[in-house]
Amino acid sequence: MSNSYKEKAPLLVEKGFDVTPTNGKRPTLRAWNTRPNEAKNFDKFSKANTGVLCGGAQNIIAIDIDVRDPATSAEIERLLIDLLGPAPKRIGATPKFLYVFRAPSALKKRQSNTFFIEGQECAIEILGEGQQFIAYGIHPETGSEYEWPNDELLDFSADQLPLVSEQALTEFLQQGERIMQSRAGALPSRSSEDLPINQPQHSGLPLTKNEIRLEQLIRGEAWHNPLRDLAASYANLGLTQGEMMHLFRPFRQSGYTIEQTDKELANLIDSALQKFAKKAKERDTKRRPIETPREVYLAEPISWLVKDLIPEVGVGIISGASGSFKSYICGYLALCIANGAEFYPGVSSKLGRSLYTAHEGRRGMGRRLVATANYYDLDQTGVGLWEGITLANLSDIEWLETNAERFELVIIDTLSKATPGIDENSNSEMAAAIEIAYNLSTLWQCFVLIVAHTGKDQSRGARGASALKANVDTMLLVKRQGESRFVTVSVEKQKDGDDSLSLEFQLQNTEVTHELTGEIEGELVPVPANQKVPAGERIKAILRDRAPLSQKEIINCVVEYSKENDLSPVTDSAVKMALSRGVENKHIIKDKNGYLLGPIV
Structure with a gap:
């Protein structure tokens, strides 16, 4: 039988395991640790490696022996069998190995100190809730298949795996450290578990920026950039150079000596502290005085991206039923802002760049934007069209921060696609997702507009948790008049303005010609009803x-x-x-x- 995801994943699911497709060791799906149903699309990910999630209903744990010295690895394996007993064993790159057990209750990841044995970093990890291990597929380093030399994982159902206590795991971790320390040629680095840093726990809620950076360090995915950004963050919290050196020393730069690592860390921390001191000085000079309400009211008028409709900074939701033409309205809005054109007679817009992020139907959205731009003779160069932004974690926001320039308007289409694995009726989960959108708004000082579907009662706005309306600045409702092409865009909530604005549009026919193929396609364009x-x-x-x-x-x-x-x-x-x-x-x-x-x- 093949070891492909298509073959192995369904069998594992039947046995009670939670699975996820991976590319090498890296999970393919966003928010994979929330166990999305997409992971069960076995045909779609047929050639992927098969990852098994730890934790879950059976509190699965995996003990990963990341030790490259054969003698040390063998001694630790004997200790494991003596203390914990036999269990399914997986081999990826020998002499490293992994054993799979169950725990009586949910466990989070635990990790030993890191030791240098024969010039190689060695450590023991106990993977718990929020982690995964590769059960079947091709090892990215060896190019060979993962092996189960004795009992295969599929020989067990999830509830039949050997059970180990947390006390036994602690004893194994401590004795395993003694074995590695006795063979180490250098002092052990401090355990990341001892650090006063919030470890990423993968609760299913969006990770903070620092949790993402820390996870990159723990996994060895990167070193310089996450430490640089952590240093900047901790400088803002008031940590000293000595305190940061203490925190960061365990994360050694691959190929560096301890002295070289310390020197590089000192440079990163010094740079972060200098930048913080400079920003603090600038902030103090710009700090506003205490003023009377009248002075504030007169000095700080509301700033609009689109007059009375879209504020310059904040987060809003535009909702409508399926087929209400809400994406047409959003595309037209993006083009108006990109050209500083009136959105509606008397409703001006401020010139700025617009980013439309579509989780699906990107080509159709591209055609729609081209048709609208052609109809109004608008310039398209101020509009960007990108893949959908996730609000389940900060990964896309981090990418945009590093790789993209500021946009004044960001449209996320749609909320349901941007929040995979999140319960739309949960106030806490949806509030956390909206907070991700506010992170982007703060980063670019822009307005983030999220496209959502209404429930059965359109008058109640976006379907789902009440936190949606409570936690955003603006709520817009797009309502189609029966089966006609007339739609009304109305303001349902405007935190800092009037919520009585209502605008009527008519969708009119137009055509767009594909430049390369010459194909002529029909499209619809929103036109203000009295324009x-x-x-x-x-x-x-x-x-x-x-x-x-x-x-x-x-x-x-x-x-x-x-x-x-x-x-x-x-x-x-x-x-x-x-x-x-x-x-x-x-x-x-x-x-x-x-x-x-x-x-x-």
Whole structure:
């Protein structure tokens, strides 16, 4: 039988184990430790390695002997069998090995001191709730399959694994440390368990930035960047250089001596303390005085990204039923901000960059944005389209902090896709997810708008926990009028403004041409219900039927077209300006014979 995820994972699930697909040793799924149902899509991850989650209903633990010296490894294995008894044994890269047991109650990860034996770092880890181990697949270092030399894991159901007490585990860890210390060529590093640092516990709630950094260090995924960022964080908390050196010494830089590690750590900590001192001085000079309410009210007017609709900074939710055209409204909103254009007659927007993050349907969203930009002759370069941001943890926020420049508006589409494994009816879990969005808002001083679905009663807004409405600054509701293409965007909550604003839009037909294939696709564009049809759109409609035309002919045709369609007149200068913009944006081509439609329409 194959050792693929498709073959092994279903069998493990039948035996009561929780599984997760992995790429090498790294879990593939976001929020994998929340046990999402997606992990049971065995066909989708058919070729992945098979990870088994620790903890769970049976309190599974895995004792990972990360010892590369054969003699030391063998002595620790004899100790394990003497103290804990036999259990399923897995081998990845010999002489390292792993044994699987059960505990009477939930256990968190425990780790021994780290010792240097024959020039190699050696340690013992007891993996508990929030960790996983690879049961089947290919070891990323050896290129060979993981082995179960005696009893295979699948020979047991989860509730039949050997049971060990926490006292026995503590005794094993202590005696195992004595064995490693007796063979070590260097002093042991301090156990990370002794450090006054919050260890990442993988409770299913979003990890803090420092927990993510600490996890990177414990797993050996990175050294310089997480320690640099931890030093900056602890400098803000007031820790001294000596205190930070004490905290960071256990995390040795691979290939460095103790002296080299200390020198590098001292440089990182000194730099963090200097930057903190500089920021503290700047903060003190900028600190606001105590003022009267009147002074504050007059000095600090509300700052709007979109007047009376979207504040400059904060988090909001825009909700609507399926098929209410809410994503069309959000795309149009992003383009208006990217161009500083009116969102609605009398509703101005401040110029800024917009980031639309779509968990699904990215190509369709791209086509929709192009069609809307073409319809209004808007510039698309101020809009970014990215994969969906997760609100289950800080991983995407961390990535954006390092790899992206600031956007003034960030749209997350949709809330349900951004919170995998989170109970939408749990106030505490949804509040934690919204707090992740506030982290992004604080990082970029931007507004984060989350697209959500309404429940059966649309008037109650976004479905799910009451914490949604309580914890955000703005709540918008998109409501479609029956089966028509008229929708209303209304403000349901505005923490610092009026919540009576209501705007009506009509979805109108348009077309967009794929530049590479020439394929013409139909699309819908939201148009304010009382707004004129733009001059540029009238010109395109005329050129679809009659082209090429001179500028004078186009002006005359626009007059006729407006009368025929009962549209308000536009000036000659508006037509000339629309022609100029159309040529610039390649919607319209000008040649010796006159004007005609371009490849981008």
